[in-house]
Amino acid sequence: MTNTKRSLDYWRKIFSCAKTDIFELIDKAILVAAVDYSNEFNDRKDQILEMLYAPQLSPNNGYTNPKEEKNPHPDNHLESQIVGEVMKIKDILFNNQNESDSILYDSLRTLQLLHLSVETLKATEIGRTVNVLRKHSSKQIQELARTLVNGWKELVDEWVKSAAANKLKEVSTIDNGNGYPSKLTSKQKPCSHFSEMKGKPSNSPQKNAEQSNETSDMSKLEISKRKLIEGYQRIEHAKKQRMIKIIDPRDLPMDSHEKGRRKRKS
Numbered sequence: 001m002t003n004t005k006r007s008l009d010y011w012r013k014i015f016s017c018a019k020t021d022i023f024e025l026i027d028k029a030i031l032v033a034a035v036d037y038s039n040e041f042n043d044r045k046d047q048i049l050e051m052l053y054a055p056q057l058s059p060n061n062g063y064t065n066p067k068e069e070k071n072p073h074p075d076n077h078l079e080s081q082i083v084g085e086v087m088k089i090k091d092i093l094f095n096n097q098n099e100s101d102s103i104l105y106d107s108l109r110t111l112q113l114l115h116l117s118v119e120t121l122k123a124t125e126i127g128r129t130v131n132v133l134r135k136h137s138s139k140q141i142q143e144l145a146r147t148l149v150n151g152w153k154e155l156v157d158e159w160v161k162s163a164a165a166n167k168l169k170e171v172s173t174i175d176n177g178n179g180y181p182s183k184l185t186s187k188q189k190p191c192s193h194f195s196e197m198k199g200k201p202s203n204s205p206q207k208n209a210e211q212s213n214e215t216s217d218m219s220k221l222e223i224s225k226r227k228l229i230e231g232y233q234r235i236e237h238a239k240k241q242r243m244i245k246i247i248d249p250r251d252l253p254m255d256s257h258e259k260g261r262r263k264r265k266s
Helices: 002-017 022-036 038-053 074-094 101-114 118-124 126-135 139-177 192-199 205-246 256-265
Strands: none
Touching (some): 022 038, 038 101, 074 118, 101 126, 101 139, 118 126, 118 139, 126 139, 139 205
C-alpha cells in the first residue's frame, strides 16, 4: 500500500507541473497515442477499456484513505455510469449508416466488455438497436452483434428462471407454514382413506367431524394448487414480455409453416 501511494504521489507531481486540467490531459494523451502510436494503441485499447469499466477499480489504484468519505451506494453509482455509456453507444449504433465500420465494431466491443445486467438492458433497450446490426454488410459486425444478442437472451432466460425459482420458494414457504404440501400436480388425488370415508355413510358424530375437517383441508389444497398454476402463468407471461422488449419479434426466425405459407403466396 505504501509503495502504491508513493507511486501515485510521483505521478501527481508530474501532472501538477502540467498547466492544464488533468481530464484535458487525458483526452490529449489519448489523441497523441492514437495518432503517434496507432498500432500499440489498438493493441492495448481493450485492456484500457477493461480497466476503466472494471467494478473493482478504485480511485487510488487500491489505496484507500480511511479519512475519506465512502460512497454508501457504489454499485448504484457504477450502474448509472454504465447506463449513460450504453446510451451514448446506442446513439452511435442507431445512426450506423453515418458511422464507419471500425467505430461500429469498437462500440459493439465496448458493450461486450461492459457485461450488461438485465436491469441495464431493460432501461436502455440496447438489444433492439444491436439486433438491427445482425443484417449489417460487414461480417465482423454481424457476428459480434449476433453474439451480443444471443448472450443477452441467455442472460434474460437465466434471470427469469431465477425469479421463478424465488417465487416458487416464497409460495412453498407460505404453504409449509400452514401445514400444507408445497408441491401439487393436476394428477394428485385424495388418499384412499378419504375416498372410502366418502363412499360409506357414518353414524358417528366424531367421524362426521373428521370427514368435515378433511374436506376443508382438501379445499384449501385445491386453492393452493390454483395459486401455483396462476403463479406459473404470470411468470411465463412476464418472460415473454421481457423478451419482446429486448429482442424485436420481427427479427426472430420464422418456423417452417410460416415459410411455406409465404412461398405459396409468392
